[in-house]
Amino acid sequence: MATIIINGTEHTLPEGEKLNAIQAAKLFGHEIPYYCWHPALSVVANCRMCEIEVGSKDPKTGEIKMVPKLVPGCQTPAKDGTVLVTDSEKVSVHQKMIMEYLLINHPLDCPVCDQAGQCGLQDYSYEYGQAAHRFVEERIVNPRKDVSDAIQLNQDRCIMCTRCVRFTREITGSGELNVINRGNHAEIDIFPGQPLDNPLAGNVVDLCPVGALLDKDFLHKQRFWFLSKHDSICTRCSTGCNIAAEENRGQLWRFRARYNPKVNDYWICDEGRSSYKSANEPNLLSAMFARGVAGGGLTQVGVEQATTLAREGLQRMAREGGAIAGILSPFLTVEEAYVMSAYLKGISSSAVLALGPIPSMGSDQTFTPDKIAGRNGDTSFLVPRPFTIHAEKCPNRMGVEAILSHFQGEVIDYAAISARVASGEFRALFVASDAIDPAYMEDDAAKLRRSDFLVVMDTTVTPLARLADVVLAGATFAEKAGSYVNFQGRLQYSEAALPPRDGSLPDLDLLAILSGKGTAPIHSRTILAEVATVVPAFSIVTEGKVPEFGVIIGGTPEPATVGAFPYTDPWLTPRGDHPTESGPNGRKQP
Amino acid sequence: MQPDDPSLKRMTPPKLNILEKTYLPQILGGLAVTGRHIFGAAIGGKTFTEQYPEEQHIPSANYRGVHRLNKDENGRIKCVACMLCATACPAHCIDIVGATAPDTWDDREKYPENFVIDELRCIYCGMCEEACPVDAIELTGLYDLTGLSREEMIFDKTKLLSVFDLTKSVEPMKTARTSATPGESSSTHELVTKPTDGPSMRAHS
Numbered sequence: 001m002a003t004i005i006i007n008g009t010e011h012t013l014p015e016g017e018k019l020n021a022i023q024a025a026k027l028f029g030h031e032i033p034y035y036c037w038h039p040a041l042s043v044v045a046n047c048r049m050c051e052i053e054v055g056s057k058d059p060k061t062g063e064i065k066m067v068p069k070l071v072p073g074c075q076t077p078a079k080d081g082t083v084l085v086t087d088s089e090k091v092s093v094h095q096k097m098i099m100e101y102l103l104i105n106h107p108l109d110c111p112v113c114d115q116a117g118q119c120g121l122q123d124y125s126y127e128y129g130q131a132a133h134r135f136v137e138e139r140i141v142n143p144r145k146d147v148s149d150a151i152q153l154n155q156d157r158c159i160m161c162t163r164c165v166r167f168t169r170e171i172t173g174s175g176e177l178n179v180i181n182r183g184n185h186a187e188i189d190i191f192p193g194q195p196l197d198n199p200l201a202g203n204v205v206d207l208c209p210v211g212a213l214l215d216k217d218f219l220h221k222q223r224f225w226f227l228s229k230h231d232s233i234c235t236r237c238s239t240g241c242n243i244a245a246e247e248n249r250g251q252l253w254r255f256r257a258r259y260n261p262k263v264n265d266y267w268i269c270d271e272g273r274s275s276y277k278s279a280n281e282p283n284l285l286s287a288m289f290a291r292g293v294a295g296g297g298l299t300q301v302g303v304e305q306a307t308t309l310a311r312e313g314l315q316r317m318a319r320e321g322g323a324i325a326g327i328l329s330p331f332l333t334v335e336e337a338y339v340m341s342a343y344l345k346g347i348s349s350s351a352v353l354a355l356g357p358i359p360s361m362g363s364d365q366t367f368t369p370d371k372i373a374g375r376n377g378d379t380s381f382l383v384p385r386p387f388t389i390h391a392e393k394c395p396n397r398m399g400v401e402a403i404l405s406h407f408q409g410e411v412i413d414y415a416a417i418s419a420r421v422a423s424g425e426f427r428a429l430f431v432a433s434d435a436i437d438p439a440y441m442e443d444d445a446a447k448l449r450r451s452d453f454l455v456v457m458d459t460t461v462t463p464l465a466r467l468a469d470v471v472l473a474g475a476t477f478a479e480k481a482g483s484y485v486n487f488q489g490r491l492q493y494s495e496a497a498l499p500p501r502d503g504s505l506p507d508l509d510l511l512a513i514l515s516g517k518g519t520a521p522i523h524s525r526t527i528l529a530e531v532a533t534v535v536p537a538f539s540i541v542t543e544g545k546v547p548e549f550g551v552i553i554g555g556t557p558e559p560a561t562v563g564a565f566p567y568t569d570p571w572l573t574p575r576g577d578h579p580t581e582s583g584p585n586g587r588k589q590p
Numbered sequence: 591m592q593p594d595d596p597s598l599k600r601m602t603p604p605k606l607n608i609l610e611k612t613y614l615p616q617i618l619g620g621l622a623v624t625g626r627h628i629f630g631a632a633i634g635g636k637t638f639t640e641q642y643p644e645e646q647h648i649p650s651a652n653y654r655g656v657h658r659l660n661k662d663e664n665g666r667i668k669c670v671a672c673m674l675c676a677t678a679c680p681a682h683c684i685d686i687v688g689a690t691a692p693d694t695w696d697d698r699e700k701y702p703e704n705f706v707i708d709e710l711r712c713i714y715c716g717m718c719e720e721a722c723p724v725d726a727i728e729l730t731g732l733y734d735l736t737g738l739s740r741e742e743m744i745f746d747k748t749k750l751l752s753v754f755d756l757t758k759s760v761e762p763m764k765t766a767r768t769s770a771t772p773g774e775s776s777s778t779h780e781l782v783t784k785p786t787d788g789p790s791m792r793a794h795s
Contacts, residue, residue, distance in 0.1 A: 111672030111723045112700040144699070154699075220688045220700045223673045 002080035005057060005064075006030050007087050013078060020381050022050055023565070024078030030086050031570065033095065033124045035102075035209045036161035037074035039567055040266050040369075040384075041170055042377030045072035047161050048098050049124065052076075053085035070094055075378055092128070099129030105140045105184075107156045115211030117224035120571040121159070142187060147177065148195040150216055150270070151205060155187050158212035164188060164204040169374040171267070171387070172367055174198040188212070199365060199389060202270045206256055209571060217274065218254045222246075227253060233484050233494035234272040235331065235395035235436065235477040239388055240486030240550075241268045245276065245478060245497035252276040252478055252497060259567045261385060262549050262558075263486065266567070269389045278436050279478035279498060284459050287503035289471040298471065303505055307513045310470040313453045314428050318348040322427025322452070325352040327417055328404065330359075330394035331434040333482025334491070335527040336507045337396075337403040338535065340432060343515040345407055353404050354417035356431070357439050359393040390487055394435070395477070399485030402553065406535045422447040433458040434474050434507065440464035457507060473504035480506045482524040483546055491538070491553045493546035649731045654714045656732040657707050657745070658753035660725065660763050666695065667751060668726035671702040675718035675727050683711035684718060705747040709735060719764075728764055730757045 002013040004024055011028045013019070022032045023039070035047040050073035055066035064083050070091065076082070085091065103121065110116045142155035165177045165188065176196040180189045190196055196204070205215045227246035234241040234255065241264035243255045255276050257268040288306035289298040301309070318324055326344040328337050344351040368386040371379045404411045421429060429451035433439050438460050440448065445464040448454065456468040459476045474480075481496040500506055505513075512522045529544035537554040548566065552558050591598070609615060630636040640647055649655065660668045671688035689703040718727050730753060737743040745753075 109699070111674065112670045112698075116672075220671065220690050222688075223677070225677065226673070 004028075004078050004080075005083045007085060013080075018381055018383075019078040021052065021054065021073035021076040021078055021082070021084050023381075024082075025073070025084060025086055027565070030084075032073045032086050033128055033570070034074055035120055035124075035159060036163060038163055038166075038207065038266075038569075040382070041163060041166040042375040042379045042382065043072075043074050044162060044166070044377040045075050047102070047159065048072065049095065049102075050074050051094055051098075052091050053088055055083035055085075057081040057083055077380070095124075095128040096130050099125055100133065100135075102159045103129070103133065104135050105142075105156065107139070107141070109157075112220070113154075113157065113211040114214055114219060114224070115157075115208070118572050119211060120209035120569070123571045140184060145189075146195075146216075147188075147190050147213070148197050148201060151196055151201060152214045152216050152219060153188060154212050154214065157210050158188055159210055160186050160188070161209060162188075163207045163209070164213055166375075166377070167204055167207055168196065168198070168201075169376075171203075171369045172198045172200050173369070173374055175374065176201075177204070199269050199271065200267055200367065200387070202273045203257060203267045206266075209569065215254065215273075222248055222253050230495040230497040231258060231493075232478070232497055233395060233486075233492050234268060234275065235484070235494075236272040236275040236393060237269075237390040238392040238394060238397060238487040239264060239390050240395055240484055240490065240492055241272055242492070243268055243272070245495075247478075247497045250498060250501075252279050260492075260549050261383075263488070263490065263492070265385045265387055267387050269387075271389070275436065276478070279476045281460075283461065284476065284501060285461055285465070285471070285473040285504065286501065288473055289465075289468075291469045298466070298468075303510075303513075306470055306472055307510065310430075310455045310472065311514050311516075313469060314344075314347055314430065314455065317428035317453050318351075320427070323350065323352065323425055324348045324428045324430070325354065325417060325421060325426040325451070326430045327354050327356045327414070327432070327448075328400050329356040329433045329435060329439065330397040330400055331436070331477070332396060332400055332432055332507065333480060333484060333494075333524065334396065334399040334403065334531060334538070335482045335524045336432070336480070336511060337400045338531045339508060339511040339515065339522075339527060340430075341403055341407045343511055344430060346515065352412065352417070352420075352426070353408055354412035355397070355400055355404060355414060356433060356435075357414045357444075358397055359435065359437065359439065360391050361393050363391050365389045388487075392487070393437075395486070396484040398487070398489055399483065399491070399553075402485065402537045403531075403535060406537065418444065418447045422450050424450050426451045428453040428455075430455045431457070431464065431468075432474070432507065433460075433462070433464075434476070434480075435460075436477065438462040457510060459504075472510050474510060475500055475504060475506040479504070480508065480524075482508065483528055485553060486550075489552050489554065490550040491541065491546055492550035647733070649733055651731075653731045653733065654716045654719075654729040656709065656730050656735050656753055657712075657718070657750055658728055658730050658757055659705060659747065659750040660728060660754055661751065666698075667701060667705075667747070668724055669702050669705060669722075670698060670724055670726070671700050671705075672723060674721040674723060678717040678721035679712075680715060680717060681711050681713045683708040702747060705750060707745050707750065708743070709745055710740060710743045725764060728761075730761055732757065 003010050004013055006025055006028055007030060022034055022037060025032045032050050032052055034050040036044055051070035052073045053066055054071040054076050055064050057064050059081055144152060144154040147153045165179060168177045169175045176190050176194055177188055180187050205213050226248045229244045229246050232243050232245040234243045242258035242260040244258050245255055246253050255273050257266055259266050287300045288303055290301045290306055290309045291298050293299045293301055314324060324344060324347060326340060328340060341353050344353060366386055366388040369384040371382055371384055401411045429448060440462050442463045445467050448464060449467045454468045455470045456465050457472040457474045458465055459474055465471045478497045479500050483491050483493050485491050508522050508524060513519055525544035528541060532538045532541040540551055540553060662668050671686050673686050676684040676686055685706040686702050687704040688700055691698040691701040716729050719729055
């Protein structure tokens, strides 16, 4: 059993994990500040912020020998007998010095900097730095420049941690960014005419510990502290990347990557990053509509009237002996698919359930960083993990298929069901879509309209909605909470980031009203708990709670992943106020 | 906090003597103050009433009235849209839309595309002024703020900048005012006695 001594206290290290001093200290509640280290990138130890006193304990004599100089914590392996001192005078003087040095040419433009509030320089300057600045010479002013159409570089804020450079070399392998010039004049730059435009480029903005690399899409629009963050899942492809959806005033402002070692590691793709925009579209379906209420065309009706008309229409068709079909969508959550299937099967046990069109674009693109390619620093602590952008542009095909196979033993695909509807087999049809890009175009609409009674639940105004008898305005990906099953069969929970827009209701509530469960809002967790007891594939879920990194459905429990500690850079987590006089690093605050 | 908390300090009211129990000394003392003011105003000419609006009230130098948005020496808005005033505002009456500054502003990266203060919702606490890192927002001595509708009491950027043009001569920017000669603030009087002040504020809407 390996033990490590941090600031005089012995701790037992977890088995099988290869940690460095920063990670080990964090595990036991001590903070070692850092900028350039990142768990997915090679160690270069160039910011010098994490330098601490390191020693080792002789296992036989118990004598502790300290290294005479300070050592970077990111390079120090946490192994049996390692002694770390993070709170001594020597360390604190060094941290002050490094902070002063890093801020020498800093423009101190926090009021206009988008990073303010989640900035490594602000946090560490407060925690470890000093208020006085002794540098009286003129500061070097590096102008801001564009490294791509989407990303701006404010070089004067840069601290040359080279995280972005290492990202493009080691993770994407494209190597667009590099360091030009030397010493005080060093700058991050691109090669002429070769912008930073790889599909993961946006991650350099997340990686930057200061406000140097900025997303032009978000630039100067919001302040970080106004945004409320919601732990969501990206619905742009079947990877199911974990994201933080940042919302303010009923609008989404950006997506940032959230760590999940089993799915997306620390990254999200640029396509997913910009997909938040479709939740802010002004022309989303903003009311319920019904045909034949007044005149022949579609008229706007209230939620109650729309749901009553839909329910009565479907029930009438079933009573008259007509066949009923439901087309589900790979954009529905597991809970919605379950309630919809149970509802339609409840009206008529012979109801046919099918899966709508699966959007697909291009081909899968995988980035497979390894321990050697592109790396030139210490890689001994790294656990390289691949990242894939899938061609299947929907979040929950596997989840809906699992629900459909439970209810009718097979999954009927869209081509089959649309042909059957076009042949006039069904009298009533219930189509749920919620697709980000409209899924049903003119030719689909013409085929599906062959049923006598057509109910459409969607978020956008599609040709199909124009032909429907009842149009229910459902929730976009940002407005609904629920679980998705990604390409691995991993069930992940996504929080709602926005309230339902005016005139709409979350699909789960609409379906609950249709099934006569009352108009009170339904919690997706209640439904998921029910799904777990009814559908064997989901039995691994207990009490409707999905673990942090998700869970593989229908399979055996997976082995623990090495290096799967929750991770966020300290400047991205709320610091909070200090309830006691000793700060989070155990040292007295000035 | 529990009633038996040791940090609670128990106080007992002082015991009154017989004269104090009649309450007469206190009543007479109070009447004496009232009498002094009555006779002072009637005979001594010591009146405290201001004949507003015939006589204009001159607020003190640190009076917190209508906001203004300051301009720099080039006539550009000083505000950099950092939104610290909106963050500090306890009434949530400030709404700023930030944007990247025009390329010609080489000293500035960000500016407010729009800056709206709901003067009805504002509680005139002056926290915005305190929070501002560039001294762009200030509260002026304008106190007779009136309007005919709620909408016209919502001041936008143009209107807030016009308050600056209106008040800059008598109330220099606070950064400049520290070096100004004392007593200058009394000139607020000229501002508020100008007959067009009230209507001119509305004329900008």
